[in-house]
Amino acid sequence: MEQLSLLTGEVVLALSAVMLLLVGAFGGARGVSIVRYVSIAALVVFAFAGFIINGQGEAFEGAFVNDDFSHYVKALIGLTAAATLWFSRNWFKSEKLDQFEYSILMLFAVLGMGVMVSAGNLLSMYVGMEMQALSLYVMAAFNRDSLRASEAGLKYFVLGALSSGMLLYGMSLVYGFTGTLSFAQIGAVISSQDHMSAGIVAGLVFMLAGLAFKISAAPFHMWTPDVYEGAPTPVTGFFAGAPKLAALALITRLITGPFAEAQQSWQQVLIVLAVMSMVIGAFGALTQTNIKRLLAYSSIANMGYALVALAAGGASGVSGMLVFMSVYLVAIIGIFAAILQMRTREGALEGIVDLAGLSKSNLPLSLIITTLMFSLAGIPFFMGFFGKWFAFAPAFNSGLTWLVVIALLSSVIGAFYYLRVIKVIWFDDQAHEFVKAPRELAVLSSVSALLLFPVLMMPFVLAPTRALIEAAANSLF
Amino acid sequence: MFKGVPILSIITFIPALAAVFLMLMSRLARPEGKTQIEKNAPKVALVTTLAVLGLSLLLVMGFDNATAEYQFVEEFAWLGGGIKYRMGVDGISVLFILLTAFLTPLCIISSAKSVKSRMLEYMVAFLILETLMIGVFCALDMVLFYVFFEGVLLPMFIIIGVWGGKDKVYAAYKFFLYTLLGSVLMLAAMLWLYYYSGQILGAGNATTNIAELAKMDIPAGAQTWLWLAFFASFAVKMPMWPVHTWLPDAHVQAPTAGSVILAGILLKLGGYGFIRFSIPMFPDASLYFAPFIFWLSIIGIIYTSLVAYRQTDMKKLIAYSSVAHMGFVTMGIFALNMQGMQGAIFQMISHGIVSGALFFAVGVIYERMHTREIAFYGGIVKYMPMYAAVFMLFTMANVGLPGTSGFVGEILTMVGAYQVNPWIAFGAAFGMILSAVYALHLYREVIFGEIENDKLEGMKDLTGREIVIMAPLVVMTIVLGVYPSLITDITAASVDALLAGVNAKLAGG
Numbered sequence: 003m004e005q006l007s008l009l010t011g012e013v014v015l016a017l018s019a020v021m022l023l024l025v026g027a028f029g030g031a032r033g034v035s036i037v038r039y040v041s042i043a044a045l046v047v048f049a050f051a052g053f054i055i056n057g058q059g060e061a062f063e064g065a066f067v068n069d070d071f072s073h074y075v076k077a078l079i080g081l082t083a084a085a086t087l088w089f090s091r092n093w094f095k096s097e098k099l100d101q102f103e104y105s106i107l108m109l110f111a112v113l114g115m116g117v118m119v120s121a122g123n124l125l126s127m128y129v130g131m132e133m134q135a136l137s138l139y140v141m142a143a144f145n146r147d148s149l150r151a152s153e154a155g156l157k158y159f160v161l162g163a164l165s166s167g168m169l170l171y172g173m174s175l176v177y178g179f180t181g182t183l184s185f186a187q188i189g190a191v192i193s194s195q196d197h198m199s200a201g202i203v204a205g206l207v208f209m210l211a212g213l214a215f216k217i218s219a220a221p222f223h224m225w226t227p228d229v230y231e232g233a234p235t236p237v238t239g240f241f242a243g244a245p246k247l248a249a250l251a252l253i254t255r256l257i258t259g260p261f262a263e264a265q266q267s268w269q270q271v272l273i274v275l276a277v278m279s280m281v282i283g284a285f286g287a288l289t290q291t292n293i294k295r296l297l298a299y300s301s302i303a304n305m306g307y308a309l310v311a312l313a314a315g316g317a318s319g320v321s322g323m324l325v326f327m328s329v330y331l332v333a334i335i336g337i338f339a340a341i342l343q344m345r346t347r348e349g350a351l352e353g354i355v356d357l358a359g360l361s362k363s364n365l366p367l368s369l370i371i372t373t374l375m376f377s378l379a380g381i382p383f384f385m386g387f388f389g390k391w392f393a394f395a396p397a398f399n400s401g402l403t404w405l406v407v408i409a410l411l412s413s414v415i416g417a418f419y420y421l422r423v424i425k426v427i428w429f430d431d432q433a434h435e436f437v438k439a440p441r442e443l444a445v446l447s448s449v450s451a452l453l454l455f456p457v458l459m460m461p462f463v464l465a466p467t468r469a470l471i472e473a474a475a476n477s478l479f
Numbered sequence: 480m481f482k483g484v485p486i487l488s489i490i491t492f493i494p495a496l497a498a499v500f501l502m503l504m505s506r507l508a509r510p511e512g513k514t515q516i517e518k519n520a521p522k523v524a525l526v527t528t529l530a531v532l533g534l535s536l537l538l539v540m541g542f543d544n545a546t547a548e549y550q551f552v553e554e555f556a557w558l559g560g561g562i563k564y565r566m567g568v569d570g571i572s573v574l575f576i577l578l579t580a581f582l583t584p585l586c587i588i589s590s591a592k593s594v595k596s597r598m599l600e601y602m603v604a605f606l607i608l609e610t611l612m613i614g615v616f617c618a619l620d621m622v623l624f625y626v627f628f629e630g631v632l633l634p635m636f637i638i639i640g641v642w643g644g645k646d647k648v649y650a651a652y653k654f655f656l657y658t659l660l661g662s663v664l665m666l667a668a669m670l671w672l673y674y675y676s677g678q679i680l681g682a683g684n685a686t687t688n689i690a691e692l693a694k695m696d697i698p699a700g701a702q703t704w705l706w707l708a709f710f711a712s713f714a715v716k717m718p719m720w721p722v723h724t725w726l727p728d729a730h731v732q733a734p735t736a737g738s739v740i741l742a743g744i745l746l747k748l749g750g751y752g753f754i755r756f757s758i759p760m761f762p763d764a765s766l767y768f769a770p771f772i773f774w775l776s777i778i779g780i781i782y783t784s785l786v787a788y789r790q791t792d793m794k795k796l797i798a799y800s801s802v803a804h805m806g807f808v809t810m811g812i813f814a815l816n817m818q819g820m821q822g823a824i825f826q827m828i829s830h831g832i833v834s835g836a837l838f839f840a841v842g843v844i845y846e847r848m849h850t851r852e853i854a855f856y857g858g859i860v861k862y863m864p865m866y867a868a869v870f871m872l873f874t875m876a877n878v879g880l881p882g883t884s885g886f887v888g889e890i891l892t893m894v895g896a897y898q899v900n901p902w903i904a905f906g907a908a909f910g911m912i913l914s915a916v917y918a919l920h921l922y923r924e925v926i927f928g929e930i931e932n933d934k935l936e937g938m939k940d941l942t943g944r945e946i947v948i949m950a951p952l953v954v955m956t957i958v959l960g961v962y963p964s965l966i967t968d969i970t971a972a973s974v975d976a977l978l979a980g981v982n983a984k985l986a987g988g
Binding site: 365395398 | 558626627629670
C-alpha cells in the first residue's frame with residue numbers, strides 16, 4: 003500500500019479510464035461530454051498528484067521511481083494532455099466524430115507516459131512505452147472513414163512497431179551483457195568494467211534509435227510529416243506535445259542513470275541525431291504548404307534543439323532541455339488551438355495560404371499566431387528565445403561550440419518559414435472569413451501566447467518554474 | 480534627480496503601454512467607435528512620444544557629465560542564473576536615447592498624413608519600435624541588450640512589409656534574415672561569454688552584466704573569434720561594405736517614417752554595439768582587426784559614394800550615402816583614440832538627424848508626385864523656394880560643410896584616423912569630395928534647371944505640418960554644427976574611461 007501511494011496519479015488515471023469506459027458505453031449521447039470533462043479532471047489531478055500526494059521514492063523493487071524530475075515532467079504531460087483534450091472538443095463535434103473512446107485513449111496514453119517517465123527498469127520502461135504507443139496508433143486513425151487518417155494510423159503503427167523492435171533488441175543486448183533489468187544495477191555493472199563491452203554499447207545505440215523514432219529525431223523522422231498531416235488535427239496537436247516530452251524524459255533517465263558512465267557513447271549518438279534533426283527539420287519545412295506538415299518539420303527541428311541540451315550532459319543540460327521543452331509545449335498548445343480556429347462554414351482548413359489576410363478580418367488571432375511563430379522561431383522578446391538560450395548554453399560548457407553554431411544557423415533557416423506564415427497573415431490579401439471560434443480555443447491560444455511574453459510572466463510564472471526545473475534536474479544526479 | 484524612480488524603465492516602456500492601450504481600446508470599442516479611435520491614434524501616439532521626449536530631456540539634464548559611471552542604474556531579478564534586468568546609461572548611450580525620442584514624434588507627425596491604411600496598427604508598431612530602440616541603449620545586461628536589439632526587427636519587419644512600396648515583401652524578408660543571420664553569431668559569442676564568466680567568477684556567479692564582462696581579461700585567442708562573431712552582427716546592422724546590400728532595398732520599400740527610423744536609429748545600433756562590446760571586451764582583437772576595419776571603411780566610403788552617384792531613385796541615393804557615412808563611424812571607432820571615438824559618436828548623432836531629414840525631404844515631394852525618380856523632377860525651386868532652402872541645408876550637412884553638424888563628425892574621425900594611418904584619412908577625405916559630387920548632383924537635378932515636366936506645374940511648397948517636422952531638424956543641424964560641445968561634453972568622460980580601460984588592458988596583455 004505504501005508503495006502504491008507513490009503511484010496515486012497513475013492509479014487515478016487507470017481507475018477513471020476503466021470507469022469512464024462504462025459510463026461511455028451506457029451513457030448515450032450525454033456520456034460523451036461527461037467522459038470528456040471527467041477525463042480532463044483526471045488529467046489535471048494526475049498533473050498535480052506528484053507534487054501534492056505522491057511523495058518520492060521507489061516502488062516495486064525499483065521498477066517505478068518518483069523524484070522531482072518525474073513530478074515536473076508528469077505535471078507538464080498531464081496539463082498538455084488536458085489542454086489537448088479540451089481543444090479537441092469542437093473539432094470532433096464539427097466533424098461528427100465525437101466519441102467517448104477518444105478521451106479514454108488519451109487517458110491510457112498518458113498513463114503509459116507516466117510509467118515511462120518513472121521507469122526504473124527495462125521492463126517497466128517497455129510496458130509504459132507500448133501502452134502509450136498503442137493508444138497513439140488508434141488515435142491517429144481515429145477518423146477511420148478518412149483515407150488519410152487510416153493511412154497515417156497504419157504508417158505510424160508499422161514504423162512504430164519497427165522502432166519497438168529495435169528498442170527490444172537493444173534492451174535484450176543490454177540485459178544479456180549486464181545480466182540485470184534494473185537501471186541501477188546496469189549502472190553498477192557498467193561502472194565496474196574498465197572497458198564497456200561492445201554488446202552494451204550496441205544495445206545502447208539500438209535503444210536510443212528506438213527512442214529517436216518516438217521523438218521523431220532524424221534520421222528516424224520519416225513517419226512524422228505524413229502522420230501529422232493525416233491524423234485529425236487535435237490528435238496531431240497531442241502528438242507534437244506530450245509523447246515527445248515523455249520519450250525525451252526517458253532518454254534523459256537512461257543517459258543520466260544506467261548509462262551515465264557511457265557518456266562517450268551516447269553523446270556521439272545524440273550529437274548525430276541533433277545535427278540531422280535540426281538540418282532536416284529546417285530545410286524540410288521550407289517548401290511545405292500544409293501547416294500541419296510545416297509543424298511536423300518544425301517539431302523535428304525542435305527535437306534537435308532539445309537534444310543539443312541533452313548532449314551537453316550534466317544537470318545544466320537536463321535543466322536546459324526542460325526549460326526548452328516547457329516553452330515548446332506552451333507554444334504547441336497555442337499553435338494548435340489557433341490552427342483549429344481555421345474553420346469556415348465549409349469545413350476545416352489546413353493550408354498556409356488559407357491564413358492570407360487574417361490580420362484584416364481577425365486581429366486578435368493574427369497577433370496570437372504571430373507571437374507563437376516568432377516564439378517558435380526563437381526571436382528575442384518571446385520565451386522561445388530564452389528556451390533556446392538555456393538549451394544551447396550548456397553545450398558551450400561541454401565544448402560543443404560547433405554544435406551550437408549549427409543549431410543557431412539552422413534556427414535562422416527556421417525563421418524563414420515561420421516568417422512566411424506571418425507574411426501570409428499580414429501582407430497578403432484576405433482569403434477566408436473564419437467562423438467565430440469556440441471559447442476554449444480562444445482561451446487556450448491567448449493564454450499560451452501571453453505565457454510567451456517573459457516580461458509579463460516574469461515574477462509569477464517564470465521564477466517558480468525555474469525553481470521546479472532546477473530541482474527536477476538536480477534530482478537525477 | 481529621479482532618485483528612487485526607475486526613470487529609464489519609465490521612458491522605455493511608456494510607448495509600449497500606449498500601444499497596448501490603443502489596441503485594447505480598439506478591441507473594446509463598438510464598430511462605430513473604431514473609426515474614431517483609428518482617427519485619434521496618431522494623437523495618442525504623438526502625445527506619448529512627446530512625453531518620452533520631455534522625460535529624455537530631463538534625463539539628459541539630470542545626467543552628470545563629470546563621471547564615466549553608469550547612472551540611473553536599475554537592477555531587478557529576471558531570468559535567474561545571473562541574468563538580470565539591468566538598465567543604466569553613460570555618456571555614450573544617453574544621447575542616443577534623446578535622438579530616438581527626438582526623431583519618433585517627427586515620424587508620427589509625418590505618418591499621420593502619409594499613411595493611408597490601418598493607421599492604428601501603424602501607430603502601435605511605431606510605439607513598440609520606440610520602446611525597443613530606447614531599450615537597446617538602456618540595457619546593461621547582455622541578454623537584455625540582445626532581446627531589445629533583435630526585437631527591433633519585428634516591428635520594422637511589419638512596417639516595411641505592410642506599409643511599404645511595391646517589392647515590400649522581398650525587402651522585408653531580406654532585411655529580417657540578413658540581420659538575423661548576423662546576430663545569431665553574436666548570440667553564440669554571448670553564450671560563450673556567459674559560460675566564461677562562470678569559469679572565472681565561479682560556477683554560481685556566471686553573469687551577463689556588461690560592465691562586469693568589460694572588466695574581464697579574455698584570452699587573446701578567444702578574443703579573435705568572439706570579436707568576429709560580434710562583428711558579423713554589428714557590421715550587418717551598421718551596415719558596412721560588403722554586407723550593406725539589404726539597406727538600399729529596405730530603404731526604398733519602407734514608408735517615409737520607416738526610412739527615417741532605419742537611417743536615424745537602427746544603423747546606429749551597430750556602431751553603438753562596437754563601442755559597447757567589441758572595443759572594451761576584446762581590445763586585443765580590436766587592435767588586431769583595426770586595419771581590416773579601416774580598409775573596409777575606406778572601400779565602403781569610396782565605393783558606395785560612386786554607387787550613390789549613379790542612382791536614379793532618390794531614396795536609394797540617400798541610402799548609399801548612409802553606408803558611406805557609416806564608413807566614417809567605423810573608421811573613427813577603430814582609430815581607438817579620443818578624437819576618433821568622439822567623432823564617431825558625433826557622426827552617428829548628426830547622421831541620425833541629417834539623413835532622417837533627407838528622407839523626410841524626399842517624402843515631401845514623393846507625397847506630391849508619387850515618384851522618387853530623379854529624372855522626373857527638375858526646377859522645382861520655382862514653386863517650392865522654402866523647400867529648396869531646407870533641402871539645401873541638409874544636402875550641405877550631408878556633404879559635411881563647416882557650420883553644419885555633418886562637418887564636425889567627419890573632421891574628428893579623420894583626425895583620429897590620421898594619427899593611426901595618414902593614408903586612411905586621405906582616403907576618407909577623398910570620400911568627402913565624392914559625397915559632394917553625388918549630393919550636389921541630386922540637388923541640381925531635382926531643384927534647379929528648367930521645368931521640363933508639365934506635371935510639376937504648381938507644386939505646393941511646404942505645408943504647416945511639414946514645416947513643423949523640418950524646423951527642429953534644421954535647428955539641430957545648425958546648432959550642433961556651430962556648438963558641437965553640446966554633445967562632446969556629455970560623451971567625453973565616458974569615452975575617456977573607455978579608452979583608458981582599453982589601453983590598460985592592452986598594456987597588461
